[in-house]
Amino acid sequence: MAYLKSLRPIFAFVAIYFGIALFIENQYYQLMITLVLVWAIFGLSWNMLSGYTGLISFGHAAFFGIGAYTTALGQIHFGLSPWVLLPIATAFGALAGLLVGIPTFRLRGHYFALSMLAYPLAMLYVFEWLGYQEVTLPLVRDHPALYMQFSDHRIYTLLALAMLVVVVMITRWVERTRFGISLISIKQNEAAAEAAGINTLAWKLKAIAVSGAIAGAAGAFYAVVLLVVTPVSVFGMLVSAQALTVAMFGGVGTVWGPIIGAAFLIPVGEILHAEFGTFIPGIQGVIYGLAIIIIIIVAPEGVFWKARDILANRRAARARREAADPAAMPCPEKSEPSPFPAAEADAAEEAVAEHTVSDEIVLDVRGVSKSFGGLKAVDNVSFEVRKGMILGIIGPNGAGKTTLFNLLNGFLKPDEGDVVVNGRSLVGRKPHVLAAAGVGRTFQVMRPFARMSVEENVRVGAFVRARNGEHADALAREAVEKAGLSEIAGRRASELTTKELRLMELARALAGQPQLLLLDETLAGLGHGEVGDVVAVVRRLVREGMTIVIIEHTMQAMVRLVDRFVVLDHGAVLTTGSPEEVTKDPKVIEAYLGKKWMAHAES
Amino acid sequence: MTEGQILLESFLQALAAGLLIGAIYGLMCVGLAMIFGIMRVINFAQGDFMMLGMYVAFFIFTGFGIQGVFGSYVGPYVAIFLMVPFLFAFGYAIHRLLITRVTGIRTVGMEGEGHYAQLVLTLGIALVLQNGGQILFGSQLVSIRTPLSSVAWELGPFWGDFVSVFLNKGRGIAAIFSVAVILGLWLLISRTRLGRSLRAAADNPEASTYVGIDVDRAYRTAFAIGTSITALAGGLLATNYPFHPFVGLEYVIVMYAGVVLGGIGSTIGAFWGGMAIGLVQQLSTLVIPMQLQNATIFVFFLLIVVLRPQGFFGRISERT
Incomplete structure (x- = not known):
């Protein structure tokens, strides 16, 4: 229903446009009004x-030209009608x-x-070489309508309007489904989209196939309307x-953009x-x-978005003027409620021992290595993660912690070694495959989809599990709640504090219902109180049965959080053990503090 | 003359032609490398800057009496070098007025949208220059012809008086100028104070500002130098090849192919990259029809960029 409602403005536009077209007698203007479409x-x-x-594609003429030449050559060499050739050109x-x-x-x-620019230009030369410098569609005397040839130019306008409606409907449909959300998340942050379980390559291929199909149809229709096809006029720069130009001028990422752009620029x-x-x-x-x-x-961003911003600002200004009564002035910064009442955090703190670690191995890392040039970033690292445990990976800066995570969730392919998730070897698979297998992750450098709301951000992560849109909504809501972000679910990611962003990334990973969470320096850059808040969320997750691997370079917050440590130094495992063992290990102290502190530690 | 000798001769001829044209392509690529490789500005209009340089040199040659004073042997080269300050000023102004709005320190680290603005802006500049060029200069072919372009040095004959290679004098001189200009540029970059500040600004713009280098000015200067170097290459090309207002499109691909092939950030690498493109183009004529020469370059460009996965800035994982 909402989908149909979103189409209402376009139907109104089509009706008005056709109304205007009916009254245009001049052949040239009739042609122009069709070309705009x-x-x-x-x-x-x-x-x-x-x-x-x-x-950004600089080469969409490739698809347009293929459509145009398919129609022209199909009619000349095979005697096919454009009615048949149009779908062929689309394909x-x-x-x-x-x-x-x-x-x-x-x-x-x-x-x-x-x-992308190279494709149409190469084709331009190929078509010139093939001898198609100027191809004219033959005029058909008998049954011209069967060959899409009309003496009344308004019929072309009507056909173009029908095509426009179909294309707008497709675009709107894409916008509203996981298709569009996947594309937008790719635009905002491709790596985060992959890690959230989106098969970015597959979605991009679908997008370019749909895009190419539409361009092919447009090119085919262009050939029918103009009757002459030359390499430069369809493959040219x-x-x-x-x-x-029409899309960027009118507005990127909206159905209205290209329509506004074409309606203004083409006539000019x-x-x-x-x-x-x-x-x-x-x-x-x-x-x-x-x-x-x-x-x-x-x-x-284009005219459409600019106009919207201006209108929104004006409306806000008017609202402010109406609310000029000083008592009614809201004070937005201060009244923001913390999603974590201190009491709750304390309760979680006490409940630390409640989680149980089972014998079941969720993640088994076996002898993983990775070199960049001559540098061994990760060197023969092995460890096991059991269900329900919190494993801390610590090490000084540059110890290879993030690289290790990248090897575990598929951003990088290890040179050697194996990564086994729930008994299945997933080494070298892409991040979205690992996300589907139950491995979620957050990033050290946060990767929010800045223009989406918190809930929308989280929803992207849900699609790896969700069966449909409603299911994704439900999963997203649940994850937002688990991360304690319900109160700010509607805010844009670009307005959040560091802590809120960290929690949002956590929620995004949770929405995919992972069995194992990889948290990359989730506590970095947080103030003292904020660390407590995030730790409380992590603890609650573990109590509910989540398995977590967390990276930090400071030990402080970690000692009381984790069940077991893996200490990395220069890419290799320095030692593993319980927090008590590790903090007393002289090798660890040396790696962290340097040799001269050894005496202090030993005494 | 045997079949083998004919084959050998055409191969050597293509090789020689490739080396000569490659030297000019190399110079072109070096100009782009100053802008793209060092300053990380994506200039889509580089080919059209070159086209502008060609026309400016053409008008200096024909319109300002250069032809009369210096004659048609020396005249073209004088005109081409006189054109350089104009294009330097043009590049400087374009950067100052337009490019600076979408570049500078704040976009250096950006991967996505910062670069798109540059791409699209320079596409706009390219369209204005191409079509504006058509309005101002018309679309008929012109060239800055020197009589040297129709005479050649003969190397050989080798192998019993049969096989010999002809080097077109016009192209030969253009290639010599190219190499000389690159040596001069290399000295400028490595030996002078200006060169040092350019390198510093390219290497670490933020740190450069702390040691008192005016990074924006350094970028502007680099942009202007890059523009004039490419324009100079265009001028040298124009002594042998006729041109038209849309000539830039063909060469912008050549330039990017050369810069990518030579390794981003390496000025001298860009020269060898351009040289390689020239060789590929000329040698391809042995097996591929002449009309498809340009298509070959596009396909070669695609092969170069596609065979290096993730592009060249595409370091997904190292930035996580």
Whole structure:
């Protein structure tokens, strides 16, 4: 229902747009009004990949061009109708998306963008070489409608509107399901998304396939409308740039962005081209270029988001004016309730001995090693983690603790050794596989999805277990509650304190219902009282049966928390044992404090 | 003349052509390496800066009487070197007005969105320059031709008077200039005070500010130097190859391919990277049709970047 409701504005837009189109008699303006829709659809295709995943594509013309040439050549060589060719072009677009995505998703950031540029440009030369410099769709005299040829141009507008509605519906659907959430979490923090159990490569491939399909359809329709296809007009740089420009100008990551962008930029470009094109031939490109330059400097998120921010600010200002009565002024900073009443923390402190450690081995690390160049970051490390225990891994800075975690949850592949989770060897598998197998983790450098609320952040972690959206909501709510964050569940992650972020990361890992939690310096950077709060949560989890491995470089808070220590130094296990044994071990004291303290320790 | 000798001759000819064009590509790549490799600015418009340099040199040559004063042998090279200060100023101004808004110390450590702003901004600049170039200069091919481009030195003949290799004089001189400029740049970077501050700003911008280096200015200078070096390479290229306002697109890929191949951050590496691209391009003509020469470079670029997984900044794990 909510889904249909979210489509209401678009139906209103379509109705109004078609109403306007009905009254336009001039052939040229009719064409333009159709082209606005084609570029809006193409912009939505770009948005599907680049807007949601944040991987900027400079090469969407590849898919557009494939669609256009499929239609043109299909009709010329096989006599097929565009009605048949349009779905074929869509399928080819999707296929091209996959073929491009599989190698190119190994790249990130600007390498991705530049590589994407290479595809359409290479194809441009190939199509020129094949002799398709200018391909004209043959006019059909008998049954022109069967070949999508209409004398009344308004029918094209209607068809384009129908396509736009379908594409908007797909986009909206993606936004509302785990598909969209996975893409947005990839955009905000790919590593965190992987660790939270999202198969990032699979989702990116799905995104580029859908994106390629839409672009293929847009290209096919473009060929039908213009009847002439040249390599430059469908594979050229300006084509890719146009997809990016309309989307970025209108707003990234929303269905409205490309529509707004196309509705504004295409008529401006076309009219200038028509008026001055004969003596100022490149005017369209200049306009698009200037539009991007201005938008990136003035409103990098695009017109849609900028307008929303302005409206929201104005509304807030009005609300403030209405509440000008000084007594009614809220004081937001101070009144924030702590999610941890001190009493509860104390109670947890006393209940320390309540958890039981079973004999069952959850995680078995066997002789794991990893070198970077000549440096042995992790050197033949072995240990076992039993169900229900808290294992502390300590060691000075640079001892290889985080690298060890990266080996355990799949960010890095060990050179040697084995990682066995519940009897299954999972060494070298990707993080999302380990998350599915029950290994959750948090990060030393926190990796929140900054623009999402606490609950949404946690929900991302739930998808590795959730069967559907409601189940994910339930898991997320439960995890938020376990971490004691219920009261701030609606706040944006970017507004949280360090402690709240640490707990949110914990909740995100919990939402995937792990059996084993890897906590990377969860206590770092916290004040004295705050450490107690977080420790209380960790204890409560253990009492409820969770198994935890925690990294710290200070022993203080750890001594009273953990059942067993593994002490690392220079990548190798220095010693293992109970807290009492380890704190008295001269080797540990030496590693931490240096030789000259040995005398003090021994005396 | 036997089959084998023909094959050998065309191979040697392609090799020689590759080395000559490779030297110019190398210079181009060095210009980009100053900007991309050292300052970590992604400049998509680098090829279009080069195009601008070519046109400026062209107009200096034809419009300012350089051709009359220096003749058509020396004139083109004089015009090309006179163009450099203009492009230096242009690069400096573009950085000052636009690039600085999306770069600088605050974006150095950023991986994702900081770089996207640069990419998209410079894409905008590229579009304006390409299409603005079409408005101002028209789309017909022009070149800064020297008569030297139609004569060649003959190496050989070898192997019983049959096999000989021709080196185009225009390209040969361009290659010599390229190498000379790179040596000069190397001296500038390694021996002068300016070079030291550039290296420091590249290496650790934050620490550099503490020791009194104006990092923003160093970046601006590096950007301007990078722009003028690439433009110079463009000018040298233009003595042999005709160009048009959209020429930048073809070469921006060449440049990135060379810089990536040479290793990010290494200026001299970028030269060898560009050299390798030149060789690949010319040698590929032995087996692949001429029209697909540019497609070959794009495919080669894709191979280079894809065969190094995770890209080159993609250090997911080490940052956790």
